[in-house]
Amino acid sequence: MTTISKVRYSRRSILKSGGAAVAAAALPAPMVWGQETKNITLRQFGTGVSNLNDVALKVKEDLGFNLEMTALDTDSVTQRAATQPNSFDIADIEYFICKKVWAAGNLQAMDTSKIAQYDNIAGTFRSGLLTPESTIAQGTAPHTVGFTTGVNGTKFVQEESGWMTLIPTIYNADTLGIRPDLIGRPINNWSELLNPEFKGKASILDISSIGIMDMALVVESMGEYTYPDKGNMTREEIDLTLGIFTEAKKNGQFRAFWKSFDESVNLMASGEVVIQSMWSPAITAVRSQGIPCVYQPLEEGYRSWGGGLGLSASLSGIELDAAYEYINWYLSGWVGGYLMRQGYYSAVPSTSKEFMSEDEWGYWYEGKASKGDIVSPTGAKLAGPGEVRDGGSFLDRMGSVVCWNSVMDENQYMVRKWNEFIAA
Amino acid sequence: MPTESISGKMKNSNLTGWALASPLMLVLLVFLVAPIIMIVVVSFWGATEWSIYPAFLFDNYEFLLTSDVTYRVFLNTFKYAFITWVCTLLIGFTVAYFLAFHIRTLTWQIALFLLCTIPFLTSNIIRMISWIPFLGRNGIANSTLISMGVIEEPLEWLLFSDFSVILAFVHLYTLFMVVPIFNTMMRIDKSLIEASVDAGATGWQTLWHVIIPLTKPGIMIGTIFVVALVMGDFITVRFMSGSQSANMGRLIQNDIALLQYPSASATAVILLITVLILIGTLLRFVDIRKEL
Structure with missing residues (x-):
């Protein structure tokens, strides 16, 4: 215990003075960590987006302890965070899930003074303002x-109270994915999801907190209704929204609904669906199969989401220290660079930049045309020279966010109505 | 033998009987009865976003029984069960009949029977999902039909429809019909069939008046298997309908995913009662105990 905290202190001071990349490169893990860290295992669970084996391998290499990853779908993640507090040490969850489960008391807040990069975390997660x-x-x-x-x-x-519920790690602006080759005309509005032209070829995701926001954007775009606050609908607004979609469902608008990332990839790649709610890496996955797929920026703006790491309430002592160390490492750039090259954004862009080439940074973050091939972290080619990211730069995309994935006051009512929509 | 000794033995064997049955009874109590009681109890509880709390509420049942979606889902569940039952019965009976009466040697019967079970060596999820690329819009089925000139446009209803759900059910569960029917057919005394033929019955008459009545218990056991499996299923419906259709299992699954355990329990209780009534009715027709 004493060894660990002393060691952590020395690493912290180097991080502060030297910058993450230098520290990581100059200090090989075994020197930093005592022997006992070898026996530490942190159990992390989350959605497939960031629960990557490469991260666990890199943690072992850089920090010396073990990280066990479990990837689940969004609903199972919520379920585990709320009902199985002893099954995890680190929860990799979305902010809307945090709103649902925080009151269950299974997570503990984090002292921001122990987070080296706290001041560099994007404004969206601190004051709420991306730019002033x-x-x-x-x-x-x-x-x-x-x-x-x-x-x-x-x-x-x-x-900013100094106690964070989640340390933000990853976020993005979501929109509709389309197959430009099968549609053959420009798509500019959310309302196209319910356009009869795509009857039997559309899809929406079956995760209520996310799907309802996509629906709200569609309803507004169709001119059916303008919500005072679509992030907090009244019962009447929920009925109206799901009513419009139930009718579309009965008319055969949808080919299928999807719940997990890979289902959306398969639907799109096989041509079953030509327009649907989608997540950025799913687009990447379709494209890396050589199939054209665009993450279409729409006039009404984006629906955004953010994820972060939360600590289990039962963490203490050496494991808690290790968890803080892991979180500091997470924000120090390597993971950020990895995630950015998949199309997400990292909470501390400045550190991620050091782990990306200039061309990659230009393409993914600044919205510039690529100079050479853009490849994914796993080596698949995603774009050729001269291509520009769908939607442009970080500020263009995150600056056009009109809503976040939500948990409403009427959430339980919404969930029941959602269930009926799926069953209708 | 003196009388007291007989009654003593009776008492003794009574005790032994109870003792012998108690391990099974304990197992059933702990793993069957207790969980069901728990489900019934929880079905009256209340739920928040993240937890459930003890209460005695009828909310869950009220919501369930007053929503017309529930009734449509119920109907859908029965529809899947009935159509699957008819298909598996026809196929299962035919296969069992062929194995039992047309294959002459026991070796071949066993060999062919084992052949039927080979698909079961892989996971049923994989067997189900492999239909998806086959039936898809640009799948093997559609491209074959188009290249043969049978159709011009791909058939949309092949996948993510009731058709694909039932197809997968039939594919997954036919063996549960074949096994018990084959089993009862093998026990039919061949001389009964000879007698029927000697008495001048045609092949169809023998089938209808001799074989089918004697196979009823097997059919009934197969029916219980298939109906219970289909009514309790959720994953086949989810994948093969592309989440677009629902049965009771899907309602329960959705509720659990959204942490609404009490409402899931209420649905489960209603489903359980329905299936019990159904099986109770089926057992009225045939005394399967006689055949086991």
């Missing part, structure tokens, strides 16, 4: 559930 001029989008914006009163705080607070 930004407006805050509707829905469960991360900063509204990002802070609490103390280590065991149960209420969320709206200012």
